[in-house]
Amino acid sequence: MPIFADKMTELPISSVLSLSAVSVPPSVKCLQFSQDGQVILLTKYAVHILTPDTGVSVERSSVIKQDSSKLPSGSTHPLGWLRTMVEFDRSLAHQWPNDSKEWGAVSLGSLDPSLHAVALSPSNLTADAGCVLALLNSNLELTIWGASKNLLTGEWIRLQDVTSALETASAAKDPLLAVKNVLRNQSTCIAWSSQPQWGEPMPPVEASSLAVGNRAGSVTFLRYDKTEKQMSVLKETQVADRWVSHLAWSAWNVPQDDTCEAMLACGSSDGSIAILTVRQTLNPKPTLTNISPDHALSLSIQLDDEKISGSDGRAITGLQWANPPGRSAILIYHKPGVIHLWSAPSSEAAWSGSRAFALRTQRRSVGSSALSPASGISYVPSCDMAVVSLSDGSFYVIHKLSVDPTLYPPPTEPIQPDALSAASRSVFVRAESKASFKDVDRIHGAATYDGGSTFMWTYEASRPTDFSYKHDAKHISTFVVAQLWEEDVDERVLYDLAERVGHARSVSGEAPISILRPVLLHLREPSRIARLHPRILDILHRQPFNGVDATIAVPTYSGDWTTELSCELRRSLTTQLFGWGSIQSQRMRYTVAVFCQKYAEAADIQQKFADAANLFLANIRSHVQMVLIRHLSAISGAISRSAYDISFARRTIRQATTASEAAPALAKEADTLLAQLSSAPQPGPPDAQISAASPAAELAPIQDGHSMDELCPACNGVVPLQSMDAEGAVCTNGHVWARCCVTSFLLATPMVRTCIGCSRKALLPPPVPARAAPGPSSSGDANGSVDRPASQVGDSQAPPAHSPYPRAGMGGSYNSARFVQDLLDATQRCPFCGNNFVVLV
Incomplete structure (x- = not known):
């Protein structure tokens, strides 16, 4: 249960951002958060992608902040936003009359093409570990889009015309039934599932599905x-x-190992709703090298016999699931004037079946009506309530959703529907200079921002009594982030922080900057950090990190280096680096500690958070080094045939043994790896074309203190190789260089990727043509080598010639440093804070 404040104060507003020439159609899914931490706003002719600046350390010069005069006195520090968009050029790729002359195949949306729906994939799907957007336009065409280089402010490009793929599939089934095939290809609605949690370590298997309804x-x-x-x-x-x-x-339910189930609610145009039970099974499949297990997914779908809503002819305006902990999911759907609930029969649920609640009009403006379509459905777990907003600007609350749902609670209940509507109306009056009863704040989309009292919504001011025409350029939508009811925010922050860092699950792809959004929003206030820092530090230091060293199992491989080895090595590295909940928890603790250090004002408080951050960073570094050493030991026979691979292995050994925080177990395994490499036959010298730039001294024994020193790319001076805790390097002549956070190589090229959370930089993975082709992979998994955008491919992204990672076009080619190639490809996110990389150049 939430803890409410004793004294009612003016509710804070965090953001009031005006979007000129933007028209938003009302929908419960037009405003939603992606797992990359970005707000996706669907408008009539574009998708606006807004990223709150909390926790973002790059592109700070591009942050947009609203006029502070629109914020009330005493409001929280205003949120800044990074902005980009996916524009709709209104061109139509499919002319349905060419496929069928039947009237049933006509699409009236082709007369004024616009965007109709957006669906967000889980994160970690693209080559840059981001999410994919599925866009549906009014001509019933479906496309998918992804970020090219920079998901924050860069261009998003179209990846595929999915309608063409649907046409190919339907033509193969019924090549003679033109009308039926056209109706199959005309998509009417879309929804993307989440990723199931398979256990630890989380295998990099793509198990989410895009469901597409059609005519x-x-x-x-x-x-x-x-x-x-x-x-x-x-x-x-x-x-x-x-x-x-x-x-x-x-949400996916995992009733048994390697099997997951989810329900898909399907609403029809006649008002009926059917339920599909979707089941997936993770089946192991044999591998050639046995370095990493591989899996194939089997999919089964079952249609329930009974429809939960009959064909009453009343249109569905909103459909969404709530997933209360400890019981079966609850379907919330809205029809004009009524909110409906449904829950499948279950022994663990306090109620099941159907419930219906008639709405009463809340008179806030001349346009108020309980018959307005729904514009948002949110579930607040801490309060066990669902908040439903209508496009007339009103809010409704269903209390005790999982136990005994009720729409109109007793007056003693602190959260009342009228109060939420009044709070929303108050924000509208503050943001608009002149607002009266004749002005309607039409809310087109609403969703919870922090899972609690802070919501985000978009509204457009309108005056129904004014019948003058307003063209598209005169539409102004306003994006708002504000608190809707009073609660003890300090206790909310501490509770959310303890839940997120204390119960971190194996990585499902969601970025820490997204998971910690509710915490970071409220920790921007220095006064709150000053009040809470002892309790925050106590939470961060709970459950000391014991590591997962004993469970990082990498089978030994004694064969030659093959394409299959590279494929499975990349999969294994991704699994062990990012598939453990314990290391995900350390990354989140590190993020919070650095964030509090940045916003704290007192020097002693800053130092306490800096010490905590260093501790969590050391834990993360030890885990990363252990993963590298275990994999190098497992394939020591294969890497012993390559001078460049041996050089990187010796480099890793030195970092693991000389770091001040190196654990005894880590140092012991590093010594074991050194013994393995010393007993293996030494490879011949590197190719003659690059041996002049690659000092042969790097192949000398590790005991030689100067054998791992590097050469400055600017002056050829000596750059001492420090441990990985050094973020940079300085040569004897004073030239300063940054290091790759994945390989620790010097970064002597601007073609690098930068972490959006901690600003660490890493080399880009090598170009596709220079790498071994990906091996066979199961449907939907992430086994193979991934392509890179054309803008990310080029010889300039390679380290300098003296590095054991040679340039393309030189004698050794990229095949000379195979382990480094696979490591860079497998590390698609920052290994220290777990957030996305972007390419800024």
Whole structure:
């Protein structure tokens, strides 16, 4: 239960951002958060991608901040935003009359093309560990989009015309039924599932699905292929004889190992709702090198016999699942004037079946009506309540959702629907200079920002009594982040922090900057850090890190280096670096400690958080080094045939043995690896074309203190190789260089990627043509080598010639440093804070 403040004060507003010439159609899914921590706002002709600046350390010069005069006195420090967008050029790729002359195939949306729906994939799907957007336009065409270089402020490009893939699949089924095929290809609604949690370490298997409803009354399931950068059709299921108008996924339930289940609610144009039970099974499959287990997914879909809502002819305006802990999921759906609930029969649930609640009009403006369509459905777990907003600007609250739902609680309940609507209206009055009863704050989209009292929504001021025409350029939408009810924010921050860092699960792809969003929002206030820092530090230091060293199992491989070895090595490195909940927890603790150190004002408080950050950083570094040493030991026979691989292995050994925080177990395994390399036959010298720039001294025994020194790319002076805790390096002549956070190589090129959370830099993975081709992979998994955007490929991204990672075009080519190639490719996120990389050049 939430802890409410004793004294009512003016509720804080964090953001009031005006978006000129932006029109937003009302929808419960037009405003939502991605797992990369970005707000996705669907408008009529574009998708606006807004990233709050909390926790972001790059592109600070591009931060947009609203006019502070629109914020009330005493409001929290205003949020800044990084902004980019996906523009819709209104061109149509498919002319449906060319495929069928039947009236049923006509798409009226082609007269004024606009965007109709957006669905967000889980994170960690693209080559840059980001998410993919599925866009549906009014001509019933479906496309997918992804960031090219910079997901914060850069361009998002179209990856595939999915409608063409649907056309290919439907033509193969019924090549003679033109009308039916056209209706199958005309997509009407979309929804992307989350990733199931398979256990630890989390295997890099892509198990999310994009469900696409169509005019033929069926639902098609597709899965994104990271290697091919496109969707592949999995299955199609018939659910109705009418258009499928709404889709919503529940969270995945894992009733047994390697099997997960989820429910997909399918709403039809006649008002009926059917439930599909989707089951996936993770089946092991044999591998050639046995370095990393591989899996294939089997998918089964079952249509429930009974529909939870009959064909009453009333349109569905909102459909969404709530997933209360400890019980089965609850479906919340809205029809004009009524909020409906449904829960499947379950022994663990306090209630099941259907519930319906009639809405009463809240008179806030001349346009108030309980018959308005829904514009947002949010579940607040700490209060066990669902908040539903309508497009007339009103809010409704269903209390005790998981136990005994009620729409109109007793007056003693601190959170009342009228109070939330009044708070929203108050924000509208403050933000608009002149607002009266005749002005309507039409809310087009609303969602919870922090899982608690802080919400975000978009509204457009309108005056229904004014019948003058307003063209698109005169529409102004306002994006708001504000608190809707009073609660003890200090206790909320501490509770959220303890839950997130104390119960971190194996990585599902969500970035720490997204998981910690509720905490970072409220810790921007220095006064709050001053009050809470002892309790914050206590939470951060709970559950001391014991590591997962004993469970990092990498089978020994004694063969030659092959394409299959590289493929499985990349998969294993990704799994062990990012697949453990304990190391994810350390990354989040490190993020919070650095954030509090930045915003704290007192020097002693800053030092306490700096000490905590160094501790968590040392734990993370030890884990990363242990992963590298275990993998190098497992394939020591293969790397002993390459001078460049041996050089990197010796470099890793020195870092593991000389670091001040090196654990005894880590140093012991490093010594074991050194013994393995010393007993192996020494390879011949590197290719003659690069041996002049690659000192042969690097192949000398590790005991030689100068054998690992590097040469300055500017003056050829000596750069002493320090341990990995050094973020940079200085040569004897004073030239300063940054180091790659993945390999620790000197960064003598601007073609690098930068972490958005901690600003660490890493070399880009090598170009695709210079790498071994990816091996065979199961449908939807992440086994193969991934492509890079053309802007990220080039010889300039390689380290200087003296590095054991040679340039392309020189004698050794990229194949000379195979382990480094695979390591860079496997490390798609920052190994220290776990956030996304972006390319800033």
